[in-house]
Amino acid sequence: MKIAVLASNPDIYSNQRLMEAGKERGHEMHFIAIKNCYMDITARKPEIHYRGSEILKKFDAVIPRIRPSMTFYAMAVLRQFEMQGAYLLNGPISIGRAQDKLRTMQLLCSKNIDIPRTGFANSPLDTKDVIETVGGAPVVIKLLEGTQGKGVVLAETAKAAESVINAFKSLRANILVQEYIKESAGVDLRCFVIGDKVVAAMERHAAKGEFRANIHLGGTGHKVKITPAERKIAVAAAKVVGLKVCGVDMIRSNSGPKVLEVNSSPGLEGVEAATNKNIAGLMIEHVEK
């Protein structure tokens, strides 16, 4: 098959592994940089041009690996590939849903998937009420489109929470306010879903003095056995967002597992190292099926 990895940086681990895994399984692999694509959307046959090269010929499949800042443009490029008849490992609509944490939370709740108590408001007039709605301080405040832990803040007191929320609002940033799950103590669960299976899971431990367990913030991944309930929740979360490949982040709370978010381009480095599994190979295998 002729497969494109549609991403930004060919040198990062995940993209290199996908290219490698595809070649190992006998496919013709192309790295396509999103920013080099431009499109003739009016052509009778939808065209994708590649800067400095010719018009791209039809791909059998596209594996999107989209960084958040590129989502809008990448979604347009993906639609173009789709119109040409390529199979997309994740589609543009579901990628858009996953990028928006609030949208994801609403979708999860629609299927009765447990999440930490979460609130959202537009006006600073409602800030106090929203903090109380989720159970009062401490609360977690999140940028709706943050990733790698960068847009996630813990406010220990109601006063701090109010200041942070209103400061974000004055910058016109969209945020959600969430109950802080204390007992997680800097540990979360990353379930890697392909199709309707959790193919790997790791527990991530935050760096010292940090409550966010993201690998990018110095968190460490450890192989872990998950329960059948956690497995079921991860698969259901992927399904309601509509992603065929994703990383579902969860917290093991005293009242059971709670889903934090669903990542449409989950990193491969941490999870392959922690579990010793060929996740890139499994992704290619899924494309073949």
Ligand SMILES: Nc1ncnc2c1ncn2[C@@H]1O[C@H](COP(=O)(O)OP(=O)(O)O)[C@@H](O)[C@H]1O
């Ligand atoms: N409500 C919460 N209670 C406790 N810890 C949380 C909560 N929300 C997030 N965290 C911690 O912060 C990390 C990042 O949050 P997450 O929602 O996954 O955003 P990101 O997209 O930045 O990874 C999580 O992996 C978890 O360790």
Ligand SMILES: [Mg+2]
């Ligand atoms: Mg996360």
